[in-house]
Amino acid sequence: MTKRILxxxxxxxxxxxxxxxxxxxxxxxxxxxxxxxxxxxxVIAVAIIYATVEFVAENLPTQAGNAYLVLMCFKIGIFLLIFKTAVFENDALTMPERIALVVPLFVFLITEAIAVAKLLNSK
Structure with missing residues (x-):
């Protein structure tokens, strides 16, 4: 477990x-x-989510998928709370700003999904 997290x-x-x-x-x-x-x-959100899913998969393997889905919702909500001035208060986001918000999301979402899928398939 610790080796996979590291x-x-x-x-x-x-x-x-x-x-x-x-x-x-x-x-x-x-x-x-x-x-x-x-x-x-x-980076921080993916690390926390992966470590939590790893812990849940170790202790309650049948609930690991549900834990991942709940944590994804929390991640999106916390992102919107932290970056609400950039997302909601700026009505005229330029295209580079929109891309700059979406690219990291997809890069780390894909990485997180692959890692969690490999983890859940191994359990």
Whole structure:
């Protein structure tokens, strides 16, 4: 269990460094929010979700899928609370700002889904 969590943390940190540096290099305009904070939020959220699902799968294997779905809803809600000024109060988000919010979400969502699917299939 601990080994899988540490491997996932290493993958997340590597993905964070690579995707953030590439994304930050490609953006040519100033954003109304911090791109670093968006990426950091997703890294922390995925790490917490994966560790929690790992713990639930170890103790209550039949409930691990449900735990993952509930945690995904919490993740989306917390993201909206933290970044509400960037998402809701700015009516005129430019296309680079919209992309800057969506790209990290999908990068880390895909990574998280693959890791959780492998975990649940192994149980």
């Amino acid at each position: 491997i996932m943390l290493a993958v997340l940190l590597l993905l964070f460094v690579l995707s953030y540096s590439i994304h930050n290099t490609l953006i040519s305009t100033d954003l109304s929010f911090s791109l670093f904070h968006v990426y950091l939020f997703h």
